[in-house]
Amino acid sequence: MNNLSFTSFFGNSGVKERLISLIENNKLPHAIILEGEKGLGKKTLAKIIAAAAVCRNEGQRPCGVCSQCIKAQAGSHPDISFIEGTGKMGGIPVDYIRKVRGDAYIVPSEAEKKVFILVDADNTGVAAQNAFLKVFEEPPKFSVFIITCESSANLLETIRSRAVAFTLAPVSTDEVINAVNGQGIQCEPDILNQAAIVSGGNIGKAIASLNDNKFILINQSVSDLVQGLVSPTEAQLLTALHLLEKDRDLARSVLDSFELCLRDALCAKCEGSGQLGANPEATAAIVRYINTKQILSLLENLEKISLPLDRFTGMPLAMTYACALMRKSVGK
Ligand SMILES: [Zn+2]
Numbered sequence: 001m002n003n004l005s006f007t008s009f010f011g012n013s014g015v016k017e018r019l020i021s022l023i024e025n026n027k028l029p030h031a032i033i034l035e036g037e038k039g040l041g042k043k044t045l046a047k048i049i050a051a052a053a054v055c056r057n058e059g060q061r062p063c064g065v066c067s068q069c070i071k072a073q074a075g076s077h078p079d080i081s082f083i084e085g086t087g088k089m090g091g092i093p094v095d096y097i098r099k100v101r102g103d104a105y106i107v108p109s110e111a112e113k114k115v116f117i118l119v120d121a122d123n124t125g126v127a128a129q130n131a132f133l134k135v136f137e138e139p140p141k142f143s144v145f146i147i148t149c150e151s152s153a154n155l156l157e158t159i160r161s162r163a164v165a166f167t168l169a170p171v172s173t174d175e176v177i178n179a180v181n182g183q184g185i186q187c188e189p190d191i192l193n194q195a196a197i198v199s200g201g202n203i204g205k206a207i208a209s210l211n212d213n214k215f216i217l218i219n220q221s222v223s224d225l226v227q228g229l230v231s232p233t234e235a236q237l238l239t240a241l242h243l244l245e246k247d248r249d250l251a252r253s254v255l256d257s258f259e260l261c262l263r264d265a266l267c268a269k270c271e272g273s274g275q276l277g278a279n280p281e282a283t284a285a286i287v288r289y290i291n292t293k294q295i296l297s298l299l300e301n302l303e304k305i306s307l308p309l310d311r312f313t314g315m316p317l318a319m320t321y322a323c324a325l326m327r328k329s330v331g332k
Contacts, residue, residue, distance in 0.1 A: 038205075051064075082117050090120055092118060094131050180207060209253060305321065
């Protein structure tokens, strides 16, 4: 693993500069929210901030070499705690929060600060958030709380208003490629390039898709979907979609990738561009068999199709719904 340092964190230079400046001036807020979609590195950044908070170096923090940084890096620092949610929804239970409240008032064991990282707090219930608010309102001076979430809108306003929020954005395709190379993942340059484009600037997503050859599976699934869409009967499209039922993340990735192909096809039709983007085979089939009006309708319907995937609707139902809307878009 890379050293925990701001320089090893790719992209989001504005967020990093703000954090570095706060740390240099000893003004690290006691409550920080890191928001952004899954895969953008919120937890990694939280670890870097935590290491900076416990680091003993006078200059740049985290220094990566002091005893505190080494423990932070190893995940064994006694003053850094991770609080993760449980269950299907991943919310942090109220009794976990009560424990944090108790621990937060006990002085740190080794460092000057004590850091609590509440991971992926989006689905944390109101009771738990209210319990947390008590320590948030009058925090001990040595405590730092870092909440990571996809959107701070999922947190109570009373929590949001007491924290400093940093929003992580997707990075450039080149930065995704550099980050993946930095992880030592072996893959063909073409595949890496395609995976970086399909990830939409999300390093975590690109790495996940390249691990276990998932990227190849995604590409194949998109091709199957396009084949199904141009087929005269419903069966082929239904089969392609129902194959995605067991894996909600895969289904999301396939639909994201399909959307990119539709956009690439649209550009190819409008501008006559020869560039067929991340999935040339599927994009070429779209250009050939699906007209512009149908592509626009598919793009519009993809938003409706994606909604049930984020709402924990049953997957068979979500995929049947997707099939009906997609076929409607292409006039079937
Ligand atoms: Zn250090």
